[in-house]
Amino acid sequence: GIYVQIRNITFKERKKLKNHFVLGFVPFGGCFEEFIEPFISEMKILEKGKIMNIQGRTCLVIASLGDITADLPQGNDLVGVKRHGANKVCRTCNTAKDSLTLNDLDLPSVSRYHHQTDKQFEEIFAASTITERKKIATQYGLRLQPTILDQLRWERHLQSPHDIYHVTAGKVLRFLKITIDALSPEGKVEFISFWKSFEYPRRWQKLPNPISHIDSFMMSDCLRLAMMLPFILNRFLKTKHFKQSELDKLRVRTGVSRNNLAVKLWLRCWILMAKTMAIAFKHSFTEKDYIELQEYFENLPNLHVNYHLVQHARNYATLLNTSVETKEMVHKIFKNSVLRTNRKNIDLDLLKRYNTLFAMRYLFDGGIDS
Template structure:
């Protein structure tokens, strides 16, 4: 198992290549001594670049075997785009600076330890009530780019640094310290393929294990199965109590050596409905049913979503839960909860130190498998009777990999397809469909509808557009999402694929 600092690598694969591990004091080194001065992650410092600049220490990382500091750029007024240099900001500029959004190009830089000059006091005003020294420099806003245009948003609409939402005071001891990254998985699943009986499973993994170990079945630890009608909160309460003890450190015997063990939640993954439950957000059928953003249901596929401005942030959700709790009547509580898309009470996992939205990503496997299965149904429904016969013939004669189990008939048994079945079929369906690309194999009503939605007049071109362009885009996105490791270029390509897929599929099929 790995217990060292986060690593900056060209191709990311391990948990310690990610930002949560790199930046959280609960998983890596929280401070470093430079010229006899102790610097903590989250501190603002002056450092040398081409000139002296102010930046924020986000992480202490290992780069090619050498420790470096990851700095987030902080901007002076003169560095803001001209259209954002208002008179009001000019007047505030002597005691104010601006954060450069970390997702922007060149916003983060790894610097040598010796380039750090000194610590400076900078206060981030998440609210106007934030207590700060009147003589200190403050940050109220973040510079970012949306649809090619520079914009500024309030710093409230940003994820706080892990040193703020999950602080850890390093113990002064000579004992070895082991920090564990605990991943939690929760899933409701049916005990039969097409007859649903709700049985829940809760699993944990230790993120300190390398990828080739984490994918082994023996390293998935089943806490227990929640029986039919059981309550997740009642079941998980003992686990939460034990985790709270481990968050505060516990002395254990590790291979005959007395050691300090600290364990904290890493990622919490669940299928779509359960994922919402674990962060206290209503199910996806609600008006605001996304557990990572506040987009209303009708605008999920919009081209104009300014995601940083509408994302859910832990500190803002906390205020919303407080507002719900303070409501005088149950009716009023329900009204406020519906407005925010939240449950009445915060979830039990909020008793642990975490950023509920940042550390609860959407389950990629379930999301992509369900999308592919829906597209399969749409495609099969569009086939004429002759087309279905042609599809079955092409499907039966296709040369599948020998390691695959035989798939059920996708025409007659699509409703009993498991997620793995739909993902396997998606990998080969562009080749199968390419063998039956004839207008008579598709319902004329579907061709006419697709023609009106795309503006293409010829039936043969409409079919090629649907089956070749759209299915290839879906399968390309799927293959990229399930890559074992990623470079920065891979992340950029995946974002482009997802954006193109959202734009094209929503234009035609929603």
């Protein structure tokens, strides 16, 4: 699904479902560029400015692309960078694949810049043979052709931030699976016992059993879990609750000498995860928050995209300004509606339902046709 949101409204309004507008749905195997071409043509007109009559007033309307958000593979496609099987897989910097997890990365020196990427594409086009073009593209980690979005006025690397929800929720889910697998049978029993007796906030729904229903966890479940798990583990976790083989692995990797220290490190990692989630999803940032966010990301399991989240937070004031949690809720509505269609012309059926839903919202909001 492809969705559009108007940015010059308040943060509160941007989080409402009715302010997320669906452009349409690209079927599996469909061509994104063919689908988005009409939208690009209209955006070109709006970039130059168009006179419109708005509520009886003649206005000059100017609009442009603010930013795009997508998961990692599709995000790379939209920027013109190769996917994650290439040597240079990041759409924000030129870090080689074998250096993604280094602690001493100098991001300003390895970042991708729009004008440099333009020159690299020109070098690819200037190659005389397809083999040479592929070789140059592989060297720079770029696709053979720039994306259709390059027809608009935008900065491809600055305006394609990573989404905080997809990035952090994936880390939490992965760490949860590792933690559960590391627990002994006795540890799992204790975990479930304290899980059931944990004091949930009243506005939260009860989360599913993380041991038996781990594969059904949604992103929101993972993020709530990150805030709860340090308290739950702190109430019961001891060396006897871990498999000895897992403790041995952790001791070898961290260099600690005793099992109880390894358990404390495990718990500390969950604490850092919770603190990171708390600050990453703040509605406003201070300069101190940016510094703390950098420190927390450095202390998490060293994943490359963490570095760029701090940069995105500075570029867009907060990470929530480029997050897609509301869009995911809208997308869930359409996914649930698929089951009620005949699956012959799904995109048409979904758009009909969307128009009906939008009309009902308009009426409930007090709208009246003239």
